[in-house]
Amino acid sequence: MTQLVHYHCEDGIAALTLNRPEQRNALSLALWQELETHLTTIEQAGQDIGVVVLRSNGPVFCAGNDLKERGVKFPRPFYQPHIVRRLASLPQPLIVAVQGGCFTGGLELALAGDIIIAAESASFADTHAKFSMVPMWGLTQRLPRRVGSFKAREISFTGLPVSGREAERIGLANSCVPDDQLEAHTARLAKAIASQSRHSVFAYKALYTEQTDLPLDAGLAHELFNTRGVGPDLAERVAKGFGKA
Template identity: 30%
Template sequence: MSETNVRVEWHNNIASVIVDRVDSLNALNVSTLREMEKKIDQTADEKADVLLLRGAGDEAFIAGADIGYMQDLSTSEAEEWGDLGHNVAKKLENYPMPTIAAIDGYAFGGGTELSLACDIRIASDDAMLGQTEIEIGIIPGWGGTQRLPRIVGDEMARRMIYLGERIDAETAKQRGLVSEVIPNAEFESRLFGLAEELANKPSFALQTAKQSINQAHEASLEAGLAHEKRAFASLFDTHDQKEGMTAFLEDRNPEFE
């Protein structure tokens, strides 16, 4: 299989996984999803400090899934198709380091769903988002019914999914779907500024923090608190903990590994 739909770009130790199907508004088909899986794993193997999920061109982040492909799927084929999307979302959700969805332009259906699996979502001021699957007779199939309520609340998620709303970036921010809206002309500089800020934090502590926060969605409160207690204690035998606390007491900037 030729790999032409997804590319990886590096900026220092920040990796961008870029969906590049500009003529299709970066819509996702089978080969693109499989490439995304491979490229996400590749950046993890190469020890990226931060992963950025982006779309090529000026019109879309990821406009959704390939409806032409989905139209004639059987139920068993649709389940396999769903598995592909879930696999990519899980790789983003479980990525060892922070992930940022850089939403510039359209992010509908599966595009919104993959952004939900990222740690942080930022949007340009011309972004449009929505779980629009109801308009073609289906429901979100890559995690939207589960992750969206956790992010925007139960009733708001129901409204978005039931009505198939398309919302602008400011509305998305008001609902907690994105954390920041940036003027289009400043979007890339702010994106990399945020990524560099994260990359300069102590990496093992960031990784541990992400694992602990993810536990809040996967376990009971009691189990999550127990995990946090163990994770917190484990950091007290690391270079970055010693350096961070020493630097604080010496009133200087820390030099993390």
């Protein structure tokens, strides 16, 4: 049986790969259920996993929700938004690697990432309005936090695509690379994160997330009084660092 979301974990790097290339990786109920199962696995692994990569097979990252399944009954209300929020709330950093189309629900899925890497072929678009739909999976909250309120309005009001290079320029993507370098570039970032102290990286993600909307003074106080302090691997890492020097 074909896996709709392939899961692989090695050397502290977990990879989730959307695997419906013939359907442009459209988000079906079965795909959501597999993704949910893998998220549980990652959450239970804790610090055994240092970073998560979300990517897809085929020329298109994700065409969005599978509109052929309109009327399908999901396991519970707000099922998809809950899974997207779980993805965004993983304690591990989440890297999203995007090639080809990344539309509507696919864009909402990508926006759950801490780092978005775009291939030059990437094309991001919010096409909710084309189909008389309104987002429910976090787009109106996460997109303006990346590109600013008024650029987000332009993207949503017009439905026009944003290229990989333009996504990099406006901050939607952290970087844009040639398609044949997407996998290697993503792997390099994932390995760099996985090599860091899990204690520090997990604490960083929590602090960045918690302080998103705080004024500077409140954010400074939050960082000071909510620090997790030094990790249990401090001495070992200091010794290794001095040894290399």
